[in-house]
Amino acid sequence: MAIKTKGCKELVAQVIETGLCTLCGACTGSCPYLAFHKGRIALLDNCSRTEESQCYDYCPRTYTDLNVISQEIFGTPYTTSEIGEVKDVVMARATDQIAIKHTQYGGAVTALLSLALAERTIDSAVVTKTLDDKSPSPFLAHTIDDIVQCAGSSYMACPVLGKYNQIHKDSNDRLAIVGTPCQVLSIAKMKAKLPENRINIANVKLVIGLFCTWALSPDKFHEFLKENCDLPKVRKLDIPPPPANRFDVYTSDGMTSFPLEQIRKFTMPACSFCLDMTSEFADLSVGSVEGTEGWNTIIVRTDAGADLLDRANKKGKLEVRKLPKSNLEHLKEAALLKKKRALKQIVEKSGSSDNLLYLGLSPELIETLLA
């Protein structure tokens, strides 16, 4: 494989057409050649660049040496830790009732972003908004009201980084980005190699990563929802923790459930090659708490993350507790399982443990995970 030539042609051949693309959106919004439409990334024309191509460089599924990324973000090598670099792990929930009403679990993301906006440590946030037709859409939130509107998960992949890329390069706005592990990885790659002709990456003051096992296909799953639910009445989607094995759709009339088996058909095939369950390169990673409704697990990874969480706690925006040991153990187990499964899938796809498709891992780690 020629290494010199790296452009959108290679991106399409190596990532999009091979089923590795997670629709993170990092390649869209910054040039006229790549665009997201109905559940796929389309190449509208051929860009003639063969090097220094940002679509290729920031894609989380082109070659990524996790050691390099880890050094960049944390100053340490990539370890065998199941849930990545950790300063602290807590459980938390928002204290504001309005926020709680709209959110998925504990409303922590909503509360943290609202605080950051209110105290003006950020000017806007790149988030996902669920539109009236219940499809997810990248959104640039400027007010607390915006943030509240964007609470809740659609479970479908959404190319939010495209929205980030569209922000004018001369903008001085300080940003927060909320994303899935693949999106967080892309941002980390941008921090490792500064982007050109885009907004300064240094403007990104806060990265909140979400826990993610897989994402659903935004066109196929949306079709399914449309055919099986009265979309205008849908209020919230939820996958309750095991052993529930259900996908719940809350409407204004009540709740409908689908067997999780039925929904699994719509998971993006690309997600099976992802090792990261907890957004390992974020400032804060947020997910649910198994067995405890209405709370979030928060992994604190950087000073920026720790400071914001601390302020949120002190100002009474978040109720923060220690995460019970058993929850932490279960979280690590699940995260490790995802790593092992994913690496196995990668090796199966590539045909050799010497070719990890897009991943650069230390040989020890590979050995551990494949054992």
Place this chain on the structure above:
Amino acid sequence: MANIEIDAPGTSQLFIGNEAIARGALEAGIGFAAAYPGTPSSEILGSLAQVAKKMGIYAEWSINEMVAMEAAAGASYAGIRALAPMKQNGVNVVSDFLSNLVMTGIGKAGLVLVSCDDPSAISSSNEQDTRPVAKWLDIPLVEPGDFQEAKDMTKWLFELAEELGTICMLRSVTRIAHARGNVKLGELPTKKHKARFEQTHDLKNVMPTTLIPVPSPFRHFLLHMKLNKARDKFESSPFNKYAGPEKPELLIITSGSCWLYSQDAIDALKMRDKVGILKLGTLWPLPEKFVIEHLNKSNKVLFVEEIDPFIERAIMELAGNLPSDAVRPAFYGKRSGHINAFGELNPDLVIKAVSSILGIEYQARDVDYSNKVESIVKSNVPERTMTFCAGCPHRATFWSIKNALKLDGRDGFVTGDIGCYSMAIGPAGFFQVRTMHCMGGGAGVANGLGKLGQFGFDQPVIAVVGDSTFYHATIPALINGIYNRSKFILVILDNNATAMTGFQPHPGTGMTAMGEPTEVVSMEGLCRALGAQVKVCDPFDLKASTDTLLKMMADDGGAKVVIMRRSCELVRAKKEKTPYKVRVDANKCIGESCGCDRLCTRIFLCPGLVWDKKTGKSKIDEVVCSGCGVCADVCPQGAIVREAACLISS
């Protein structure tokens, strides 16, 4: 265009071949002319239409050549001399009517078909010699060798047609039709036309004036009689002439524009006293006695004609029937490979053939100069690929089509048709058009593709057609698509003109050939009445156009029509002021860097945009830019700025 109606007999005018033909028709006293625009024939009807009112005649742009030919025949049946000019493809279109017309015969008034071929397909989709049609359908055929003959032959042909009672054909080519030369004018008639259809229909009476081709074999026999009569006349026609020595070393037999090339070639080779040129003007039926007389002059004969070996084969057949002791010359031409059987000819190709046959060395110019200039040109002269004009709505339409097909992602494609938009097979239209045949071919091909769903076909199909082409040939295909439930999108490029051929009016423009306002046949009204789902878009609104196409592609329903409506820029510019002043903000332009890779000058390809290698930025060529402002919506950085021209002070 020149004034073909000048009343100045005996004076010399500079006419293009088409104007000369039109003038010949006027001098013959025609009352009726009908045609469909087709390069290189369009100026014949165009110039007649310009003077029609003044001259008291009727000239029409018909919806297609078939109707034009039939209409002209109608006039002939009513006693009005009529002319039907067309390009080679038009002859294909009228062939069914012709095959019946030659059986029936024409009316009392002469009817002449003028076919203008386009050797090398300079402005055509195909290359075709229409002279074999004369042999195929038994039609007397003439071919003018210069501009004077173009006029004189046309005039004479009406008399011939009336004498024989059958349609006669004149065949021209681009290099006569569009080239200019001296034409001495004749008198213009003063007789008034009176039209009346004599009802002589009587099946018991088999005289040649019946209008029905029955009984056909007998009428076929009568037709052969007519052609024999024509042949006799051709034996003594002044349009067949010989120039050269009594016993030339080489006899060139030629016709049409090739006569001029042969003369140029002989002059250049300085062989006027060694090579004779037999120019034939009356080609079919071949004046056999006249030809045989001249065949005896030399033991080497070279046939110089475009495009097919029409005369060559006829004369070889003739020679094959000579008595066994007759002297047969060696024949050179397309069969021997001395003259191409494809592409147009020119003096240099004739020079090459003659030099080769006679073993002459010929240097056009000093050898050192030749070598020097040829190597310089090879490395210094860039090509000029055709593209849409600055401000052309087709560029915007194909931009939206390209993006919509790519976003849709099912590997959809475009079937194309004939017009300026044919250029979308290349970079001008982003290589979108994948098939191209004849007028109406695009929608026809799409019909078939749209029924292949049962075989697993799922690619979106878009058929593009121009407004004039739509009226000309596409309506039956659209009806077929609706009736047979074929899945495709018909995109009509409505720039309100038959642009490629010179902006002739059509049923959508509300104007006739003679400049009179008339009913507009509403394109969307017609399509809706047929039962199609119709959307009208402004191609300059890239987002709306792309969204409309995407929606239609996602829709599994029946026939869909999108009308991309915006005036041709060349037409608009004549009537209106420039809408925008467009410029590139060099501070915002990021040129070749990641994020743009100079999209405007590398892919969008409007000739108004120029890439400055030195500064690494794009800029606007103010002379070429039409001020449409579409590029401002294409630039990913917003570096192209458009400001309403009326708001800018001087």
Place this chain on the structure above:
Amino acid sequence: MPNKQLMKDPLNLIITGVGGQGNVMISLIIGNAFVRDGYLVTIGETYGASQRGGPVMSHLRISKNTQYSPFIPNGSADIILGMEPVETLRMLGKYGNPNVITIINPRPIYSIDVTVGQAQYPELEKLIQTIKELSAKTWLINATEEAQKMGSHMFANAILIGALIGSGVLPLTRKSIEPVLRETFPKEIETNLAALDKGIKLVKS
């Protein structure tokens, strides 16, 4: 003093440029002037799809006694009026010879091949020098510039006709051209005549 006779018979004049420049108009005006003066003129145009931006060449064959073909044979141009420099060089390649006379408007018009970066437009100074080396005599007439000073680049045509007349290579005088100009531009005749005179002046300076 302009020659009253053709330099040779036939006189082969090429007018070359890019579609939309007014090539055809110039050939028509000159052709008509010759016909009025009693010559046999054949004009062949190659404008193919008649597209703005594509190369256009007009071949004029002027003779006292024969109607020549609309094609000038290779290597046989006597005069080339080049409205665009690269097109002039293209013509020299096919029809030039050591005796050819060139009159050029040295303003480049870039094809999309050049803007795409697929082709290189030659450096202008060098291009002009090359044209000079390949001609017996060359005149540079900045017709577009001068025309823009007069109000529109459209007047370049009349300026170039003036240059042809003033150079003496054709047996045509201002008197031969004026009536044809009047017929062609009835509305803007004064400016066109001024442009004609400007061309005559420019070529003599």
